[in-house]
Amino acid sequence: MDDAQGSQPHLPQETASLEKALTPAIRAGALMFASGGEIDKVQRTIASMLRGHALEHIHILVAHNALMVTVVQHGEVMTQVQRIDGHGVNFNTIAEVYRLAKKAHAGRFTPDALRAKVEVIRRTGHIYPRTLTAACAALACGAFAVIFGGGAAAFLVTTMAAFLGCQARFTLAGMRFNVVLVFGVSSFVATYAALVLSEFLPDRQYAEMAAVLFLIPGVPLIDAFEEIIRGYVTVGLTRAVMGLTMILALSAGMVLALVLKGLW
Amino acid sequence: MPGLMADVAVKALLGAVASAGFAVLFNAPRATLLWCAACGALGLTLRTLAMACGMGVELATLCASASVSAFSFWPHNRLTLPTHIFSIPGVINMVPGVYAYQAMTGFLRFVQEKDQAIFLAAWHDLLTMTTILMALAFGLVLPSLCLRIQKKTL
Numbered sequence: 361m362d363d364a365q366g367s368q369p370h371l372p373q374e375t376a377s378l379e380k381a382l383t384p385a386i387r388a389g390a391l392m393f394a395s396g397g398e399i400d401k402v403q404r405t406i407a408s409m410l411r412g413h414a415l416e417h418i419h420i421l422v423a424h425n426a427l428m429v430t431v432v433q434h435g436e437v438m439t440q441v442q443r444i445d446g447h448g449v450n451f452n453t454i455a456e457v458y459r460l461a462k463k464a465h466a467g468r469f470t471p472d473a474l475r476a477k478v479e480v481i482r483r484t485g486h487i488y489p490r491t492l493t494a495a496c497a498a499l500a501c502g503a504f505a506v507i508f509g510g511g512a513a514a515f516l517v518t519t520m521a522a523f524l525g526c527q528a529r530f531t532l533a534g535m536r537f538n539v540v541l542v543f544g545v546s547s548f549v550a551t552y553a554a555l556v557l558s559e560f561l562p563d564r565q566y567a568e569m570a571a572v573l574f575l576i577p578g579v580p581l582i583d584a585f586e587e588i589i590r591g592y593v594t595v596g597l598t599r600a601v602m603g604l605t606m607i608l609a610l611s612a613g614m615v616l617a618l619v620l621k622g623l624w
Numbered sequence: 625m626p627g628l629m630a631d632v633a634v635k636a637l638l639g640a641v642a643s644a645g646f647a648v649l650f651n652a653p654r655a656t657l658l659w660c661a662a663c664g665a666l667g668l669t670l671r672t673l674a675m676a677c678g679m680g681v682e683l684a685t686l687c688a689s690a691s692v693s694a695f696s697f698w699p700h701n702r703l704t705l706p707t708h709i710f711s712i713p714g715v716i717n718m719v720p721g722v723y724a725y726q727a728m729t730g731f732l733r734f735v736q737e738k739d740q741a742i743f744l745a746a747w748h749d750l751l752t753m754t755t756i757l758m759a760l761a762f763g764l765v766l767p768s769l770c771l772r773i774q775k776k777t778l
Binding site for chain 2: 396397398401404405407408411449450451452453454455458459461462465486487488492493496497498499500501503504506507508509565568569570573574576578579581582585586589611614615618624
């Protein structure tokens with residue numbers, strides 16, 4: 361997200377106070393939306409943060425890659441647009457913003473304090489180390505293999521293959537490759553590893569199908585469905601199309617691994 | 625009956641592991657991990673029991689997903705966090721991976737073998753997968769649609 365907007369000292373006092381109120385709210389909303397928060401919650405978060413500023417109207421427009429908020433106070437109108445550069449899933453950011461908005465709603469912060477707190481949330485990294493995250497995701501995939509009907513060997517193979525795929529995903533994402541490419545390559549790595557490791561397993565198909573499940577875009581697809589149900593069709597469809605594109609990339613990686621292994 | 629209980633126990637344990645694993649992948653706060661695991665265990669247990677009672681996989685998924693979503697209001701109120709942080713990892717272990725895999729490989733086999741039966745089977749898998757996904761998502765949204773009617777703030 362763009363961090364270039366500083367305070368504007370030459371603005372009239374009323375406009376400056378509107379800007380002070382609006383900036384942390386829109387930034388918090390953008391953080392939440394980019395971390396996988398659904399649009400209704402994002403709108404309510406922004407509205408909560410702006411409560412207590414005696415605003416006559418708040419109008420919020422959320423597009424897939426930008427947020428726009430217009431507020432009206434004593435006839436003064438201000439609109440801000442916040443660009444959203446990348447979408448991901450980060451429940452910790454959603455949790456932090458949600459709690460902050462609840463406190464702001466209760467009137468516990470000045471606009472400056474709120475702005476500083478939003479900035480702290482924006483700078484907070486991941487809670488868990490990368491290797492631990494990959495190991496947990498791999499264990500989850502191993503559990504999937506058994507849920508689908510595989511045995512202990514399928515669990516082990518799936519866990520190892522998913523771990524490799526997950527590491528590939530984190531490495532490529534860290535190198536800022538396009539997300540579709542990251543999904544395709546990670547899926548290829550996980551499937552190929554599962555195929556190699558499960559060569560002599562009787563139930564190898566369970567390992568193949570479960571090893572890539574750490575890539576399932578569950579959050580965007582569920583958010584999309586909820587947004588469409590709540591009437592935010594445009595944003596919901598955009599999210600759904602992005603989710604389906606991820607699934608397509610995932611399938612392409614799997615197919616490539618199957619073809620290279622001579623199974624097709 | 626003992627076979628069913630053993631199956632339910634194994635599914636509950638694995639469901640908890642899968643949900644907690646995905647919660648870590650989604651960078652959920654530490655305090656929520658046990659709740660996510662509980663949601664995962666609950667969802668898979670309910671779905672297994674519903675299917676054992678003769679319910680179809682789609683309806684069983686809808687009931688389990690709605691139950692997980694309703695259950696997630698408990699940690700939502702205790703920890704002051706959005707319900708989705710608990711319910712999404714809780715239902716993700718019901719993702720129809722087998723049907724998705726069978727549909728994908730079925731369509732690929734059809735491209736090579738041009739057998740209509742394979743094509744129909746692949747379509748059947750795809751439709752089943754889509755229906756389960758819709759049931760999963762709708763079940764997840766249903767309690768919040770019923771319990772929270774058009775609030776303007778948090």
